[in-house]
Amino acid sequence: MTLLDKDPVLPAEPTPADAARTRRRLRLSLGRYTGVVVALAAVCVYLALTQPIFLSWGNITNIVASNSVMLLLALGATFVIISGGIDLSSASALSATGMVLGLALQAGVPAWVAIASPILAGLVIGLVQGVLISYVKISMIVVTLGFMSILASFALIVNSGATISVYGTPGFEPIYEFVNGSVGPVPLLMIFDAVVILAAAFVLRYTTFGRSLFAMGSNPEAARLNGINTAMVVLFVFLIAGLAAGLAGMVSVGRLTGAAAASDPTVLMTAIAAVLIGGTAFTGGEGGVLGTVIGVLFLGVIQNGMTLSEIPAFWQGTVNGTILILAVGIAVLRDRGIRLRRKAITTKVG
Amino acid sequence: MRKTLAAVGAALALALTGCSTGSATPAGADPASGVAGFEPGTKFGFAAPVAAQPGQQQFDAGAQAAAASVGWDYTMYDSNLNPSTQISNITTMIQQQMDVIGSWTLDPGATVGIYKQAEAAGIPVIGVNSEGEGIQATLWQESSTCAPGGPMEQSAALYAEAHPGGQIITVGLDGVPSIDSVVKCFTDAATAAGLTVVSHVSNTTDQAAGAQRLVADLLTRFPEVDGVWAYNDASALGASAAVMAAGKTVYDMSNDGVVVTGTNGDADAVTAVREGRLTGTWDPNNPQAGWLFVWLANEVLKGTAPASTVLKSTFVTKESVDEYVPPADRQITFDALDYTTSN
Numbered sequence: 129m130t131l132l133d134k135d136p137v138l139p140a141e142p143t144p145a146d147a148a149r150t151r152r153r154l155r156l157s158l159g160r161y162t163g164v165v166v167a168l169a170a171v172c173v174y175l176a177l178t179q180p181i182f183l184s185w186g187n188i189t190n191i192v193a194s195n196s197v198m199l200l201l202a203l204g205a206t207f208v209i210i211s212g213g214i215d216l217s218s219a220s221a222l223s224a225t226g227m228v229l230g231l232a233l234q235a236g237v238p239a240w241v242a243i244a245s246p247i248l249a250g251l252v253i254g255l256v257q258g259v260l261i262s263y264v265k266i267s268m269i270v271v272t273l274g275f276m277s278i279l280a281s282f283a284l285i286v287n288s289g290a291t292i293s294v295y296g297t298p299g300f301e302p303i304y305e306f307v308n309g310s311v312g313p314v315p316l317l318m319i320f321d322a323v324v325i326l327a328a329a330f331v332l333r334y335t336t337f338g339r340s341l342f343a344m345g346s347n348p349e350a351a352r353l354n355g356i357n358t359a360m361v362v363l364f365v366f367l368i369a370g371l372a373a374g375l376a377g378m379v380s381v382g383r384l385t386g387a388a389a390a391s392d393p394t395v396l397m398t399a400i401a402a403v404l405i406g407g408t409a410f411t412g413g414e415g416g417v418l419g420t421v422i423g424v425l426f427l428g429v430i431q432n433g434m435t436l437s438e439i440p441a442f443w444q445g446t447v448n449g450t451i452l453i454l455a456v457g458i459a460v461l462r463d464r465g466i467r468l469r470r471k472a473i474t475t476k477v478g
Numbered sequence: 479m480r481k482t483l484a485a486v487g488a489a490l491a492l493a494l495t496g497c498s499t500g501s502a503t504p505a506g507a508d509p510a511s512g513v514a515g516f517e518p519g520t521k522f523g524f525a526a527p528v529a530a531q532p533g534q535q536q537f538d539a540g541a542q543a544a545a546a547s548v549g550w551d552y553t554m555y556d557s558n559l560n561p562s563t564q565i566s567n568i569t570t571m572i573q574q575q576m577d578v579i580g581s582w583t584l585d586p587g588a589t590v591g592i593y594k595q596a597e598a599a600g601i602p603v604i605g606v607n608s609e610g611e612g613i614q615a616t617l618w619q620e621s622s623t624c625a626p627g628g629p630m631e632q633s634a635a636l637y638a639e640a641h642p643g644g645q646i647i648t649v650g651l652d653g654v655p656s657i658d659s660v661v662k663c664f665t666d667a668a669t670a671a672g673l674t675v676v677s678h679v680s681n682t683t684d685q686a687a688g689a690q691r692l693v694a695d696l697l698t699r700f701p702e703v704d705g706v707w708a709y710n711d712a713s714a715l716g717a718s719a720a721v722m723a724a725g726k727t728v729y730d731m732s733n734d735g736v737v738v739t740g741t742n743g744d745a746d747a748v749t750a751v752r753e754g755r756l757t758g759t760w761d762p763n764n765p766q767a768g769w770l771f772v773w774l775a776n777e778v779l780k781g782t783a784p785a786s787t788v789l790k791s792t793f794v795t796k797e798s799v800d801e802y803v804p805p806a807d808r809q810i811t812f813d814a815l816d817y818t819t820s821n
Binding site: 179181185186187190193194197223284288289290293295296308380383386388390392393394401431432435436438440441442444457477 | 530531532535575652653677679680682683685686687688690691692694695696697698699712715716718719721723744745746749751754784
């Protein structure tokens with residue numbers, strides 16, 4: 129799960145020449161991130177050469193700030209996808225939690241209550257979904273599909289489809305300062321993103337829950353037989369996804385100075401694409417936070433680069449789709465190469 | 479949402495450019511006396527594009543109030559942005575033997591057949607911001623048009639007055655003919671006013687968040703930009719948020735900030751104007767449009783309808799925002815409507 133991910137250990141006794149080759153491979157390999165990192169580097173080099181302001185600090189912080197909402201949603205989706213599932217409701221949850229914050233601010237509640245409201249709303253959404261999936265045993269697709277509709281509808285109902293303008297409300301000032309402020313040249317949002325990334329990575333890599341998640345994603349039945357409470361794991365996964373949606377709702381409202389009732393139809397697919405581009409397996413059991421961060425960054429850089437380069441919007445879907453297929457395709461080819469090497473070595477040893 | 483709404487009337491701007499502005503009071507049709515000319519019990523159906531949109535709700539409320547005031551039986555059918563549903567709704571209206579049908583066409587190519595069916599059944603069809611085969615008369619909202627001296631030229635003049643020779647970014651929704659034509663209309667007017675459109679972006683999400691990302695990106699490339707023009711209020715508010723996040727102020731008719739304007743007259747946009755976060759928004763006067771819609775339907779039934787009726791829009795800025803009356807609070811009568819007609 130590190131950037132210099134090692135290839136699987138080979139059982140054959142290496143010759144000195146093999147050992148040298150292996151060392152070179154370890155140094156050069158970026159593991160499952162190879163495709164996206166190489167492509168990201170190529171895009172960055174191209175943009176740096178063609179757009180002088182691309183590497184400016186202002187543009188870099190702009191890319192980070194513009195993609196914070198997407199990062200939060202994608203981190204939530206990472207947990208769900210590693211568990212072997214998918215959450216179709218995240219974009220609607222973003223709108224719904226944003227509207228909850230908007231209503232709270234409009235009602236004039238204190239800032240801390242307002243800040244807590246979307247987070248609590250997200251957790252409740254995650255809790256209900258988790259219970260329905262884990263204990264009522266309704267299919268995850270059905271539950272999240274249903275919630276996608278319910279939450280989108282909720283966001284429209286609560287203010288008759290209109291955006292809630294929160295600028296100037298008593299509790300909004302701290303949120304606005306948090307989302308748009310900075311410590312020296314470093315935006316607060318960048319620091320917040322870093323903390324969330326580290327927390328997510330820690331949970332995924334260094335907790336029993338995280339290890340259970342990978343086990344369940346790889347083989348749910350085997351995980352259950354090994355004593356993992358898979359129902360509880362799924363419940364926690366959706367609590368995390370709900371928490372992520374709540375935080376994303378808060379950041380979104382802070383950036384837009386308003387809570388938008390309508391869901392952005394592109395958000396869901398972009399979040400899932402970022403997770404997959406980052407090397408998390410759609411089949412579950414494999415993936416990580418770093419990959420998702422790279423995936424979000426990559427899509428953000430592409431979006432920024434296309435805007436700066438004034439590439440027509442009609443082409444942006446083609447570019448994003450091609451990148452998704454290339455990044456995942458390179459990972460698949462790499463995995464196939466590893467399997468072929470394993471097979472060859474096994475045959476040789478046998 | 480507005481993307482699809484705006485998809486109707488592909489040649490709107492160009493068509494209206496060729497029209498005369500007409501007079502404030504239409505010849506041969508006095509709305510005040512028209513109230514007496516309404517036939518009570520007339521059945522009037524409207525194929526709305528999407529009832530969930532606030533502007534549509536205001537339009538519908540206006541039409542309902544107008545119909546009630548003259549004893550008409552008005553029914554709105556929600557197409558929910560689905561052309562197939564719209565066709566089904568119009569079929570239902572034909573079967574219910576409506577006296578007149580109104581339609582905000584979602585897909586001009588798909589509805590020609592059903593309009594012809596209505597015509598064959600002796601039911602006239604009125605277009606709302608839509609025209610074409612099968613439509614006998616059209617109601618336009620001025621903010622969607624490109625008439626000389628109209629909203630786009632007035633907007634361009636505002637940008638030029640605030641920042642003579644300034645740099646402008648336009649936010650559109652490429653591929654939607656009616657929006658493309660309005661963007662072109664503003665771009666031409668801005669160029670004629672001595673402004674330079676340094677960049678154009680397409681807000682494919684049709685929402686504030688998408689516009690904010692795009693404008694934030696462009697502000698890093700064009701940090702000295704003087705104005706952002708947006709095709710709707712959601713995009714304008716996203717642009718405004720990006721401008722403020724970049725540490726700039728928004729022009730409020732008295733400072734030297736970045737000019738940001740939108741169109742729709744949404745409540746949150748008006749609030750933003752009042753708070754100095756948006757320079758202005760074009761209010762299409764949706765409730766009045768609903769009233770004018772009923773008046774036009776009656777003119778069609780009487781055989782005296784003009785081909786084109788354009789309702790005046792109102793530009794709301796910080797200087798005029800105190801005069802703004804929320805749509806729900808407007809006291810509207812037929813004789814208070816401000817419109818022009820042409821054939």
